[in-house]
Amino acid sequence: MGEIEQNLKSLGVELPAAAAPAANYIPYLISGNMLYISGQITMGPDGIEHQARLGENYSVEQGQAAAKLCAINILAQAKAALGDLEKIGRLVKITGFVNSTPDFGDQPAVINGASDFMVAALGERGRHTRSAVGVSNLPFGVATEIEAIIEIAG
Known part of the structure; x- marks a missing residue:
């Protein structure tokens, strides 16, 4: 078992099948x-x-849980793409979208749920650049959506 899989196990996370x-x-x-x-x-x-909107019916902590779930799904896609998470050279960037009201300004704190998880799961390979953007709605009314760019180990 590789380092990333060990980290996931110690975090109590089992990756789902890629959606x-x-x-x-x-x-x-x-x-x-x-x-x-x-x-x-x-x-x-x-x-x-x-399925919620930050600043309306969801707390920052609940938003962080949503962002973490997005990050778990990113790793599931990475595993499907690469076959082995150890082929991740580093997480280069994530872009996080937060379904939020116009007056909500804590999008960076919400996306920390994904950033903190990625560093815990990937170690130093998980330190990344990012953007955290507030939007008026997301598909299916979800609280967060996150995309990623990953460098493949050579």
Whole structure:
């Protein structure tokens, strides 16, 4: 078992099967030594979770849980793409979208749920650049959606 799988186990996380796309796109694309992962939403074992709007009916802590679930789904896609999480060279960037009211300004704190998880799961390879953006709605009314760019180890 590799370091990342060990980290996930110690975090009590079992990766789900990679979710199929919900529209006309592919879930990931490898170009050169880069892996691009399409936006992952809060798909849990029993379907869509965290359908909410930050600043209206959801706390920052609940939003962080939603962001963490998106990050788990990013790693599931990475495993499907690469076959082995140890092929992750580093997480280069995540872009996090937060379904929020116009006056909500804590999008960075919400996306910390994903950032903190990625560093815990990937170690130093998980330190990344990022953007945290507030939007007026997301697919299926979910609280967060996150996309990722990953460098493949050479």
